[in-house]
Amino acid sequence: MKQTHLKPSFVEFIPDSLEDGVLYISERFRTCSHNCCCGCGEEVVLPLSSAEWQLSRDGDAVSIWPSVGNWNYACQSHYVIRWNRVLWAGSMTAHQIKRVKQRDEAALRAQVRSDNAARNREKLGDANAVAQASQAGKAGGDARPGAPRRQTLWARILSLLGFGSNE
Numbered sequence: 412m413k414q415t416h417l418k419p420s421f422v423e424f425i426p427d428s429l430e431d432g433v434l435y436i437s438e439r440f441r442t443c444s445h446n447c448c449c450g451c452g453e454e455v456v457l458p459l460s461s462a463e464w465q466l467s468r469d470g471d472a473v474s475i476w477p478s479v480g481n482w483n484y485a486c487q488s489h490y491v492i493r494w495n496r497v498l499w500a501g502s503m504t505a506h507q508i509k510r511v512k513q514r515d516e517a518a519l520r521a522q523v524r525s526d527n528a529a530r531n532r533e534k535l536g537d538a539n540a541v542a543q544a545s546q547a548g549k550a551g552g553d554a555r556p557g558a559p560r561r562q563t564l565w566a567r568i569l570s571l572l573g574f575g576s577n578e
């Protein structure tokens with residue numbers, strides 16, 4: 412049976428067996444899966460990245476762009492998932508597609524921006540953690556009121572003794 416709606420389900424791991432009409436989304440693993448909306452039972456996996464599929468989320472409503480074209484399956488179905496609705500590509504007019512694109516592209520631009528920011532945070536995460544840890548180690552109690560000079564002195568002593576050079 413052709414689906415007209417997909418219900419998003421935010422999960423950590425995509426389950427082994429998928430329920431028809433549910434779009435499983437793992438933000439952690441940046442992927443989503445669903446049973447093909449035509450009802451053929453094939454599992455459709457959509458990796459989420461700026462180069463593949465992009466997910467826009469507005470509360471519990473999700474859109475995925477670009478369209479899902481199941482060219483590798485016998486059904487050859489083609490649809491767009493827009494705010495939880497399944498828009499069958501064949502049933503859309505050119506005007507509808509244009510409007511969907513415009514709205515989704517605007518949403519996706521915002522999404523890609525925040526994705527990139529998140530990715531940079533992830534990338535910098537380790538380096539920052541190391542830098543912060545080493546700063547915290549070096550600065551020690553510098554932020555503690557009343558003892559900045561003492562801490563600085565301690566840091567210098569430790570450094571003279573050879574501690575801290577590899578911290």
Ligand SMILES: [Zn+2]
Nearest residue numbers: 447449451486
């Ligand atoms: Zn299908």
